[in-house]
Amino acid sequence: MQTTLDAYDTPAPDHLRDHPKHWRNRKAGHHWRTHDEEFDASKLGMWLFLTTEVLLFAGIFCGYAVFRLLYPEAWANGSHYLDWRFGGLNTVILLISSWTVANAVRCAQLNNQKWLRINLIITLICAALFVWIKLQFEYMPKLGEGKAPGTFFSYPFAQDAHEPLWWSLYYVGTGIHALHVFIGAGLLGWVLYRSWKYEAYGPTEYTMVENSALYWHLVDLVWIFLFPLLYLIH
Amino acid sequence: MSHAAEHNAELGWNPEDPHGTNTHAHGHVVVGWRLQLGVLAALLFFTALTVGFYSLEKWAEVAFLIDLPNWVNIVGAMSIASIKATLVCMYFMQLRYDKPLNTFALLFCLFAVGLFLFFSMIDLSTRGWVTEYKYGEAQDGGTGVALDADPRDARFGIRISPKVSTGGQNLIDTRRAEYQAKWMKSHEGATEKDWWAYYYGHVKHPQKMSDDTENYFAQLGFDSHGDELSTADKRVVRTGRTNALELDEHAGHEQAHSAAHGSDH
Numbered sequence: 001m002q003t004t005l006d007a008y009d010t011p012a013p014d015h016l017r018d019h020p021k022h023w024r025n026r027k028a029g030h031h032w033r034t035h036d037e038e039f040d041a042s043k044l045g046m047w048l049f050l051t052t053e054v055l056l057f058a059g060i061f062c063g064y065a066v067f068r069l070l071y072p073e074a075w076a077n078g079s080h081y082l083d084w085r086f087g088g089l090n091t092v093i094l095l096i097s098s099w100t101v102a103n104a105v106r107c108a109q110l111n112n113q114k115w116l117r118i119n120l121i122i123t124l125i126c127a128a129l130f131v132w133i134k135l136q137f138e139y140m141p142k143l144g145e146g147k148a149p150g151t152f153f154s155y156p157f158a159q160d161a162h163e164p165l166w167w168s169l170y171y172v173g174t175g176i177h178a179l180h181v182f183i184g185a186g187l188l189g190w191v192l193y194r195s196w197k198y199e200a201y202g203p204t205e206y207t208m209v210e211n212s213a214l215y216w217h218l219v220d221l222v223w224i225f226l227f228p229l230l231y232l233i234h
Numbered sequence: 235m236s237h238a239a240e241h242n243a244e245l246g247w248n249p250e251d252p253h254g255t256n257t258h259a260h261g262h263v264v265v266g267w268r269l270q271l272g273v274l275a276a277l278l279f280f281t282a283l284t285v286g287f288y289s290l291e292k293w294a295e296v297a298f299l300i301d302l303p304n305w306v307n308i309v310g311a312m313s314i315a316s317i318k319a320t321l322v323c324m325y326f327m328q329l330r331y332d333k334p335l336n337t338f339a340l341l342f343c344l345f346a347v348g349l350f351l352f353f354s355m356i357d358l359s360t361r362g363w364v365t366e367y368k369y370g371e372a373q374d375g376g377t378g379v380a381l382d383a384d385p386r387d388a389r390f391g392i393r394i395s396p397k398v399s400t401g402g403q404n405l406i407d408t409r410r411a412e413y414q415a416k417w418m419k420s421h422e423g424a425t426e427k428d429w430w431a432y433y434y435g436h437v438k439h440p441q442k443m444s445d446d447t448e449n450y451f452a453q454l455g456f457d458s459h460g461d462e463l464s465t466a467d468k469r470v471v472r473t474g475r476t477n478a479l480e481l482d483e484h485a486g487h488e489q490a491h492s493a494a495h496g497s498d499h
Contacts (some may be wrong), residue, residue: 039262040333047336051343058347062354069358071376072304084285091281099274102265102326109264146409151381151398156413157436158406165376203261217327224318228311232288 016199023111023202039207046211050218053180057222060173064229067169071162078166079234081147086137087231090130091223097126098220101188101213108206113199116209120192123216127185134178142167173226180219187212263331273325277318284314378405 016022032038068075104119106112146154149171153164191212194200201209287310291302324330329337381400400408414429421428 044333044335044339047339051339054340054343055346055350058350061347062351065351066354066358067376069355084288088281088285092278095274095277095281098277098322098326099270102270103267105328106264106267106270109262151378151405153378153405154409154412155406156410157433158409159437161377161404161406164378164405214327217322220326221319221322224322225312225315228284228288228315232284232311233307 013199019198021194021198021200023200023205026200026205035204039210042207043210043214046214050214053218056176057173057225060169060176061225061229064169064173067162067165071160071165074160074162074166076234077158077160077163078170079231081142082138082170082231084231086133087227090133091227093126093130093133094220094223097123097130098217100126101216104188104191105206105209105213108195108201108209109203111202113195113202116195116201117192120188120195123188124185124192127181127188130181131178134174138174139171170230173230177219177222177226180215180222184212184216184219187215263328265325265328265331269325273321276321280314280318280321284311287311287314378408379403381405 012022012024019025028035028038032041100119100122104116104123107116107119142148146156147167148154149168150164153167155163158164191201191209194208288307291307291310294300295302323340329340378398378400379402381398398405398408403411410433414433417429417432418424
């Protein structure tokens, strides 16, 4: 299998040859023996952080399971209020963005600066599309009809007394997920900026690309479960 | 080679270049683009499959007039989601080529999630045991029946939620009554019958009536009055979509009678 070693001898552009932020001039922290150790430790730290994120969403999934068992009618009605086409479209958008961000890591590993940026830009466009679809076709029409969480609920045609509870869970689940989309897009935007300005990422220095990509994949993972739970199971 | 030098070599540490800026003992694996594209294709395929499974199940229920058990739907969707998640973790997140410690961290976390769900389910399934002792303290939650609190937070003097007082009713019945009052006002000369016709024209799940809806259609016997509702302590499984056919005529008559009396005051 190809490794980052294969791409190590690619030339650096003249204006960045001596820039401290260019990937070739980055040194490992003084408390690390090698770049590799720093990279591995950083990645393990990211994974530990991701496990806490999984546990955060586990609370929402557990709440979903408990309420679903207690109030099956409200949950069946709830999923019928949602249109799977918007959820499905957003799933496809997130999967494609996950693929482009995985490609961005690959391009950083191979010192392909141009395609690193193109992949990141496509990912950011996907993030914007996801949020736009969510707001334009889901949150806005639903809130307009009064399908709001908890005491804000004012939809007059509800059929089950626990439907406000369903909407609470729906908005908390998808809302926290959307917050993660914003944070992930912010991280990737930062990576794009530094890549654009300093060519900061390359075969020996791509920790930030890798960790931001891991975060973005987690956003995708959560949606992989939220989509069937909210839209398909009835 | 001295003992210290041997030890350093084992650690991959070179005293000449302590920060490893020039040494790269091994490179990281670069996942091939064909493999990544293949994984994306598989993920899209499984997304189509889960939607297809959902549509097929809905179609089968209508076409063959059957009510498939809930677990068919849940197990199908969750299995496909798990396969997709595994693909993302292994190839996009590169766990397959990574140090096993990262995979271990994730698996241990999933074990914790399993425990979390397991104990929650145990709690749920054994609530019946304490219902007797807790009777009078525990009540059905999430319906808005008890909503009568001052929405102003006394500590900060700010309004944190809309003022809602349901007067012992469900929140959904309160909201329907509010909307009905507004609707009657804006449609002059409309009778209560017109309102219920309008109402049922907009209801999305007419096969699932709530227990406490006193309405025109109930008077005609099209409502499923007398059905038990699920509560925090018990789960009522409802199968079949033909409630109107099972209606007890006498019960329908009684409701019409009581509704006529109710309109006096």
